Amino acid sequence: MKRLKTEYVAGGGLIDRRSLLAGGVSFLAATTIRPVVAAIEGDKTIAEDFPRWTKTLAGQGSPYGEPSRYEKSVVRKLLLPAAPENAGTSAWLTPIDQLQGIITPNGLHFGSYHYGVPEIDPNKHELLIHGLVDRPLKYTVEHLLRYPMVSSTRFLECSGNTAINAMSPFTGNETCQDLYGLVSCSEWVGVRVSDLLSEAGLTKKARWIIAEGADSGSHSRSIPVSKMLDDGIIALYQNGERLRAEQGFPMRLLLPGWEGNTNVKYLSRFEVTDRPAFTSHESGLYTEHLTSGHAEGFSFHMEVKSAIMHPSAGQLLNEKGFYEISGLAWSGRGKISGVDVSADNGVSWARAQLQGPVHDKALTRFSIPWRWDGESTILQSRAIDEEGRVQPTRKVWKQKYASPTFNHYNAIQAWQIDKDGSVSNVFV
């Protein structure tokens, strides 16, 4: 077998993909992947033991399919149980490190709730637009389904995603799912908010819109009119099918790139106003405390962020040799323009490959080939968006935000690889 010389682009074993593809020699043959494929000799090319499923006629599936029974461990994890003492607040963490590509299947999309998951009868639900408008209007779900639809592949992220790294002075045995499970990405389809506002007619004083949900606590946020007109969507479909109850059935507000809680689920009311309402959540939980002594409210944008998903905390590398480092990057400011990866604790960095097409304000998959030498090391990723914003270090992030603030944490993630192949969260 021909072997190309593997060219490294940075320390710790990061490989130049182009060097591997050159000369018709396979990407993998040039690495230490060899031990994982077993050569077969002579006539033993046909399996001798035929398993059960090759010999018996199988079943026929179901009207609404389910994941493989062998994937039962790939499920969401409850962060906070919905209980009276939590005032209905609960959160489901997506097993984001066990997924691939950029789409999150609907059954695994993260959820974050202040008042549980209501099951709303769509025939009894309406969207009301009132306040500083020429004519208040009410829309039934059936009516909205007749409107022109737009499609957007966009991420949603809870502003409290990765809060553990913001709050804890030390790292523990938290997994990637614990740390990054409050971000997901879907194809959202719905009606432009601007079409409905145009019908209602904004008056000259209209500056803000209070978006309210039909859940028992009437979760509400004040949103600038400009954002609503720019790219606000009344989402009715997610990844092809109608929204699920956990995502706001029969409709939710979608504000691409903005913190999850502004994407009001169970949307039932827009009150157009000249000022924000300072609702309890926007004045409390979703206002950040800064070391400067100021408070930062209406901190809508989710900033540029990334994490390596393979390998990541909670996973195990079974042997040294070739791996593909693969992760996700996103920014509420626009498209991801690049991701740098380090395999030697930040001494050297190499640019990863982005899996296209790169969508605006969507999860973006990056990857880079890597040869693990079996020694302990630290992996990191650092994303850059099209506005040129770069992920800060944890130290820089902590210089801005005061304790007990834990929202909007977007610092560079470091994973410790130990000699035994275990991967864990680490601060550097």
Place this chain on the structure above:
Amino acid sequence: MKRLKTEYVAGGGLIDRRSLLAGGVSFLAATTIRPVVAAIEGDKTIAEDFPRWTKTLAGQGSPYGEPSRYEKSVVRKLLLPAAPENAGTSAWLTPIDQLQGIITPNGLHFGSYHYGVPEIDPNKHELLIHGLVDRPLKYTVEHLLRYPMVSSTRFLECSGNTAINAMSPFTGNETCQDLYGLVSCSEWVGVRVSDLLSEAGLTKKARWIIAEGADSGSHSRSIPVSKMLDDGIIALYQNGERLRAEQGFPMRLLLPGWEGNTNVKYLSRFEVTDRPAFTSHESGLYTEHLTSGHAEGFSFHMEVKSAIMHPSAGQLLNEKGFYEISGLAWSGRGKISGVDVSADNGVSWARAQLQGPVHDKALTRFSIPWRWDGESTILQSRAIDEEGRVQPTRKVWKQKYASPTFNHYNAIQAWQIDKDGSVSNVFV
């Protein structure tokens, strides 16, 4: 309220979208959508009757979510039950007309089976590559999961999709799901076939690869090496999560744009040869009979095709007025470049808007505003792909294919709109 003059771009009520968006007047205000939104007077802007879910703390969701209980009718439909008399052949039709956007959720992806849906233990499954190779190789699932992954958003279509229109001399009360339910679209992620073939090393005589599944009938197809090297993928993930049993868990072959049955599920063997195997399915069911007297085997490409999904057969228009005509187009030859729509039985046509980004060999959503005057009429769509191929009329299609051939039907679809708003399949 200002009203713009609605500009029509073709007969039967097709509207120029640009005329509606001009001058800051809403898209909808200029149409007869008015009756569907109820104006509200005076102080009655807040709902007086609060439904149950606004007053009680709700439940907390589940580790793997499910669709809304109000969407129970949006399920797949069994075309042929898996039964001994069908030799295990069965098919599940996607409710494609009830979806939006381009992604098909995994639970609703169509399935077509010759030997049922086996539940394969991934720890006992391997992919064998042998035949005209330098070194036969066996890959476990665990090994393949370490390989570099690529992502592709691609449609899959059973070559028998829309067979009713090919076979039946008359139309009946078949629905859009009955006619178009054997096409779906997903984000597929997996390993390039070319990477594995490069490792095994193709010999000079290698021209074909027999791809075989581990189902009880060993479903097999002969695939040219050139296609495998071009864009063949060993798919391991679908829309983020691992393949489901119904889609070939633990792995399937993905051949973008090629007829569904070549995308071998439960993939377990590649035998590299110098000629096709003429397996039973490729010699029989998947060979078409032509009116010229010839048989057309190895008819791999799914040709350019489209259908209007809203409105479509089985649906009902409740009232005259504004609707958005929305449909899907796709081509196994590349990207969709345009879709023309007629609302007056083919007398005049207008170009629909394509919902971007338009992916190569993927479902592509098109739409055009339409004002239904309440009279009976016929809607049609005609797709064009980037190779300039255009959907044929049914008459032209029938001039090529002889009875009883029913595969690869891609003629222009016509939907009859009756005065009572009912929509049905019609031949024109």
